[in-house]
Amino acid sequence: MKEQLKMAVVGLGTWGENHIQIYQDDPFVTVTAVCDQNPERAAGIAEKYGISQYYTDYEEMFDKADMDAVAIVTPDFAHKDIAVSAARHGKHMLIEKPLATTADDVRVMVDEINRCGVRAMVDLHNRFSPPFHAAWQSIRNGNLGEAYSGYFRLNDIKWVATDLLPWAAGSSILWFLGSHSLDTLRWLFQDDVVRVYSVSRSGILKGMGVDTVDEYMTTLEFSRGAIVQMENGWITPNANPCVNDIKCNIMGTKGMISIDASNHTMIQEYTENSVRVPDVIVSNKIFGRPKGFAYDSIRAFTDCLINNREFPVSISDAANTTLTLLAIMESAGTRMPVEVHGLYPVNWKSGTP
Ligand SMILES: NC(=O)c1ccc[n+]([C@@H]2O[C@H](COP(=O)([O-])OP(=O)(O)OC[C@H]3O[C@@H](n4cnc5c(N)ncnc54)[C@H](O)[C@@H]3O)[C@@H](O)[C@H]2O)c1
DSSP states (O other), X not given: OOOOEEEEEEOOSXXXXXXXXXXXXXXXXXXXXXXXXXXXXHHHHHHHTTOSEEESOHHHHHHHSOOSEEEEOSOTTOXXXXXXXXXXXXXXXXXXXXXXXXXXXXXXXXXXXXXXXXXXXEEOGGGGOHHHHHHHHHHHHTTTXXXXXXXXXXXXXXXXXXXXXXXXXXXXXXXXXXXXXXXXXXXXXXXXXXXXXXXXXXXXXXXXXXXXXXXXXXXXXETTSOEEEEEEXXXXXXXXXXXXXXEEEEEESSOEEEEXXXXXXXXXXXOSSOEEOOOSSSSEEETTEEESHHHHHHHHHHHHHHTTOOOSXXXXXXXXXXXXXXXXXXXXXXXXXXXXXXXXXXXXXXXXX
């Protein structure tokens, strides 16, 4: 009989609510406490999901509530203080992507998590995406020869920046989706990026009242020589039938992988005045239960804790994604190539839960 894992969740917005549903769907996990700085949200979510303890202050929650681990699901730039406090209270943690948005935050989080001896994973779910997982397997099996070069577009429709995220101006498409595309590329190439050259363009979102960059076009150079073009934009027209626009091409010395994970033809719904491509693989519900690879990634955290297995994405692995994204932003700011410094060692052979 597996042990019951006690989870808490901090940040009860769109994605934090999904975390609760996933944990409550697992017979081996109990959500013992939740926290949101918005008191109505904290009370409302606790009542909706029958969770007896709710807090508006995470320090108080860590002091008083009974938990083994916590999920940190606050906005992109608000992960560090909660992670440090969780580590000091001896709690394991699942941190939403991106790990952090400054190099100082990254260092403090990695140091404190290691010093306190707690376990931490970052939710970079594309490693669980069926087409990307198949690509990873092809590369590992040697079907493509050496992975040589690539192209990755991961864009969102404007609505995400203008309507969904109240904090979009405090973040960017690089943090919100670039973290996924860069993590996927690093994982597919089993290598880190050593040099970046990026250009960006702004104006469309600013004109709509959201002060953030519209689009980045980035060239990545990996340590073993691979070259990749990565595109991340937040300005895809809202009529695009999918929220995401994902295209990826990996060129090897003996073959090629081509992925179009957004405009698939598996299912399309047409009415007199709309076309919809329902999400059936990322984060959907089947008979009310959470299914899809974005949920599998969160489930992997609790599975790995319960079964004492290695996490699929370690803290230092995710730290390198943040450090590389910072180099991309610096490059886009200066219009000059930038070397990526301070990367952590990554064991690419591990991380298969
Ligand atoms: N893995 C994925 O597929 C995925 C999808 C969406 C969002 N995310 C990530 O999840 C995180 C949250 O995104 P979201 O869309 O749910 O945002 P959101 O704005 O819907 O929710 C954030 C919540 O955090 C609360 N909060 C902020 N600071 C807090 C603090 N110090 N203490 C307690 N509560 C605090 C806010 O009140 C809000 O309710 C982000 O890092 C985002 O990138 C991941």
